[in-house]
Amino acid sequence: MSHFNIVCRKCGKVLENAYCAFCEHCVNALLVTEYREKEFSSRGPGEGAWKFNWLPVHSPGFKQPGPAVYRSEGFARQAGIPELYICFCGYWPERGALLQTCTFKEFEAAVVIQNAMENGMQGLVAASAGNTARAFAHLSSTSGFPAIIVVPSMCLPEMWYLEEKGIFGSAPTIAVSDGDYSDSINVAKRIALVAGMPFEGGVKNIAKRDGLGIVMLEAVNTIGTLPRHYFQAVGSGAGAIAAWEMSERFLKDGRYGSSLPVLHLAQNLPFAPMTKAYMRKSREIDPADLDFAFISETTTRVLSNRYPAYGVLGGVFDALQATGGTMYGITNDEVYAAMDIFEETEGIDLVPAAGVATAALLKAAKKGTVGSDGPVLLNITGGGERRLKRDMAVGRINPLLISKNASEKEIEKFLRHAVR
Numbered sequence: 154m155s156h157f158n159i160v161c162r163k164c165g166k167v168l169e170n171a172y173c174a175f176c177e178h179c180v181n182a183l184l185v186t187e188y189r190e191k192e193f194s195s196r197g198p199g200e201g202a203w204k205f206n207w208l209p210v211h212s213p214g215f216k217q218p219g220p221a222v223y224r225s226e227g228f229a230r231q232a233g234i235p236e237l238y239i240c241f242c243g244y245w246p247e248r249g250a251l252l253q254t255c256t257f258k259e260f261e262a263a264v265v266i267q268n269a270m271e272n273g274m275q276g277l278v279a280a281s282a283g284n285t286a287r288a289f290a291h292l293s294s295t296s297g298f299p300a301i302i303v304v305p306s307m308c309l310p311e312m313w314y315l316e317e318k319g320i321f322g323s324a325p326t327i328a329v330s331d332g333d334y335s336d337s338i339n340v341a342k343r344i345a346l347v348a349g350m351p352f353e354g355g356v357k358n359i360a361k362r363d364g365l366g367i368v369m370l371e372a373v374n375t376i377g378t379l380p381r382h383y384f385q386a387v388g389s390g391a392g393a394i395a396a397w398e399m400s401e402r403f404l405k406d407g408r409y410g411s412s413l414p415v416l417h418l419a420q421n422l423p424f425a426p427m428t429k430a431y432m433r434k435s436r437e438i439d440p441a442d443l444d445f446a447f448i449s450e451t452t453t454r455v456l457s458n459r460y461p462a463y464g465v466l467g468g469v470f471d472a473l474q475a476t477g478g479t480m481y482g483i484t485n486d487e488v489y490a491a492m493d494i495f496e497e498t499e500g501i502d503l504v505p506a507a508g509v510a511t512a513a514l515l516k517a518a519k520k521g522t523v524g525s526d527g528p529v530l531l532n533i534t535g536g537g538e539r540r541l542k543r544d545m546a547v548g549r550i551n552p553l554l555i556s557k558n559a560s561e562k563e564i565e566k567f568l569r570h571a572v573r
């Protein structure tokens with residue numbers, strides 16, 4: 154018997170064999186995992202990230218390090234927050250953080266891949282840019298599970314890999330030479346059909362959200378209670394929804410506090426569609442806020458998701474409502490300033506997206522809305538890239554190029570060469 158069920162958030166129906174699905178009649182509601190064990194435990198099926206019982210995996214076949222959660226001194230003093238915990242998702246061996254792709258996307262990729270293996274999948278196709286693509290390529294190489302990564306060629310400059318992993322053979326990266334992000338999703342879906350592999354399902358895959366929820370699992374494991382406030386930079390919204398869903402499980406357990414952490418979610422101005430919608434207390438994103446021109450003005454392309462899980466039932470809007478949450482819009486100057494302050498006080502570099510969350514925390518602390526009523530958790534979603542490059546050689550990928558107009562026949566021929 155499985156140690157979890159998959160349940161529709163809206164109608165409560167329990168779904169069998171629901172891999173990456175929506176409930177058939179509540180198509181606009183997220184499914185959530187319901188674990189049979191109501192009590193949290195860190196004696197789960199493995200070590201590192203696998204040590205928790207609330208993950209949709211049975212017997213992990215490869216290693217995955219977890220995040221490092223610690224109580225801050227330097228940055229906490231600077232921000233004026235007496236009890237500040239940092240969840241560092243990145244590479245910082247001095248603190249025990251060993252994520253070799255340097256972001257929390259690794260948790261998502263590890264749990265999605267292990268869960269897909271256990272569901273009898275033969276591989277998967279991920280259409281993504283930047284950190285998600287790098288995490289899936291890395292975990293494909295670590296686990297031996299085939300993955301095909303499809304990226305728009307304009308995102309290639311961000312696609313660094315570890316040289317020692319020899320990643321290129323086991324996870325071919327395909328760049329769509331003549332298209333943008335939506336063209337590459339389209340090509341990826343066609344490749345998935347031809348290859349007979351599932352298309353990585355994004356936010357509706359429970360394994361993705363529960364994987365990102367490892368942040369809250371490790372935080373509560375370290376702090377001993379739920380934090381009062383949670384800070385994170387958001388793009389697709391999956392990480393924030395995950396933090397909320399894990400917190401609900403801790404509330405039901407009953408031993409870790411009696412209220413949900415307040416979500417403080419931040420985006421990089423001027424591309425901040427969720428911030429702008431929530432300021433209006435609206436469940437709908439205004440299409441005018443999705444302008445590509447806004448994206449080119451931000452420093453954080455990883456946050457520039459144009460189809461976030463915001464209005465969907467069980468999405469970011471509901472998470473904010475349920476927790477009394479807030480959204481922040483952060484300018485580029487505020488991002489750079491926060492990154493500098495963090496590095497000076499904690500001694501490690503951040504990726505710009507983590508600077509967005511850090512800037513939001515500085516704003517809230519200045520206003521006095523957090524700090525006096527319990528522990529604050531800052532999710533550093535990515536960091537230590539510079540630190541990693543001191544220890545390891547990284548290289549640029551050498552992608553296979555495909556046209557957005559490739560025919561089925563051409564894709565078939567292409568895959569015979571690409572996938573060994």
Ligand SMILES: *Cc1c(COP(=O)(O)O)cnc(C)c1O
Pocket residue numbers: 256257258284285386387388389390391392393455456458504506507534535
């Ligand atoms: C993807 C990403 C985020 C945003 O996470 P979502 O789950 O997409 O909202 C934040 N920081 C970093 C470093 C990321 O790679």
